[in-house]
Amino acid sequence: MATTITSTLLRKPSLAAVGLSLKHLVRASTCAVVGTAQKGGHRCQRQCPGCKRHVLQKVTLDNQRTMSGGAFAGIQDRDFVFRQLIDYKSYTYTYLLADPVSKEAVLIDPVIEMVDRDLKLCSDLGLKVIYCINTHMHADHITGSGEIKKKVSGCKSMISQESGAHGDIRLKDGDKINFGRFELEARSTPGHTDGCYTYVLHDKGLVFSGDAVLIRGCGRTDFQQGDAGRLYDSVHNKIFSLPEEFLLFPAHDYTGQTVSTVGEEKKSNPRLKRNRDDFIKIMGELNLPYPKQIDKALPANLVCGVYDE
Numbered sequence: 205m206a207t208t209i210t211s212t213l214l215r216k217p218s219l220a221a222v223g224l225s226l227k228h229l230v231r232a233s234t235c236a237v238v239g240t241a242q243k244g245g246h247r248c249q250r251q252c253p254g255c256k257r258h259v260l261q262k263v264t265l266d267n268q269r270t271m272s273g274g275a276f277a278g279i280q281d282r283d284f285v286f287r288q289l290i291d292y293k294s295y296t297y298t299y300l301l302a303d304p305v306s307k308e309a310v311l312i313d314p315v316i317e318m319v320d321r322d323l324k325l326c327s328d329l330g331l332k333v334i335y336c337i338n339t340h341m342h343a344d345h346i347t348g349s350g351e352i353k354k355k356v357s358g359c360k361s362m363i364s365q366e367s368g369a370h371g372d373i374r375l376k377d378g379d380k381i382n383f384g385r386f387e388l389e390a391r392s393t394p395g396h397t398d399g400c401y402t403y404v405l406h407d408k409g410l411v412f413s414g415d416a417v418l419i420r421g422c423g424r425t426d427f428q429q430g431d432a433g434r435l436y437d438s439v440h441n442k443i444f445s446l447p448e449e450f451l452l453f454p455a456h457d458y459t460g461q462t463v464s465t466v467g468e469e470k471k472s473n474p475r476l477k478r479n480r481d482d483f484i485k486i487m488g489e490l491n492l493p494y495p496k497q498i499d500k501a502l503p504a505n506l507v508c509g510v511y512d513e
């Protein structure tokens with residue numbers, strides 16, 4: 205049975221404590237992300253339910269490049285804190301999500317070499333990391349979860365039970381992870397590995413897809429119990445079934461992109477928009493080299509990144 209995981213620090217402040225709504229900002233930026241580029245710009249097709257202003261706003265091609273081509277960094281207001289952080293060695297994205305009222309924060313997919321950067325940012329923002337949440341047992345870098353646990357008292361690591369890896373909390377499909385006033389839903393999305401999970405912040409329309417869906421790509425399926433048919437089913441049943449305007453944040457990008465949407469990937473992902481048989485064929489012909497750090501990453505990530513060689 206799915207459980208709801210709540211920190212002992214959790215407080216439930218009044219909803220009146222919110223300032224500028226993130227929904228408003230997300231929908232406004234989604235408009236620019238998914239709008240159809242036309243020479244000289246175009247008029248937005250989407251309407252922000254909060255302000256309605258951007259309906260008639262002209263989005264230039266340059267603006268659009270900025271929105272979809274690498275400019276996403278985060279959102280920070282009185283309601284919600286969100287940062288996208290990158291590790292340039294493995295091109296891994298780490299996500300910081302926090303409730304600025306309760307100060308509770310979570311890090312999704314921290315990288316061991318970047319732990320000091322991540323914790324300094326949390327300290328600067330007055331946030332306390334209560335959970336390090338892994339989308340799966342990564343093969344290309346060592347998780348920062350173990351190091352963060354050593355440095356932040358009370359912080360717990362999370363990974364799916366299907367991953368077979370150690371974690372203070374081993375998640376099951378449908379589990380809910382609470383931080384402050386927010387809740388992430390854990391969705392099992394196997395295929396790249398058995399234990400891959402996608403996390404959904406329904407309230408804000410944010411999807412953290414790990415390696416299941418990458419921007420215009422997807423996780424490889426040639427090792428770690430990879431199974432292309434299973435990945436196709438996971439993505440179509442558990443991610444592409446989400447609202448099309450939900451922003452999609454992957455665990456990696458190798459092309460300089462930072463964010464997509466569910467609708468954009470359904471329409472334009474060159475692998476996943478195909479039928480299941482074509483997808484399996486494409487995945488069988490990728491012939492990618494093995495990740496450079498795989499031999500040290502896998503044994504370390506089995507034990508939360510605190511492996512003594």
Ligand SMILES: N[C@@H](CCC(=O)N[C@@H](CSS)C(=O)NCC(=O)O)C(=O)O
Pocket residue numbers: 294342343344415421422423424425456492493494495496497
């Ligand atoms: N060159 C990188 C590894 C690149 C790679 O294989 N990425 C994985 C996700 S990390 S296991 C993947 O699934 N890629 C899919 C693709 O289409 O690129 C390194 O040496 O670390």
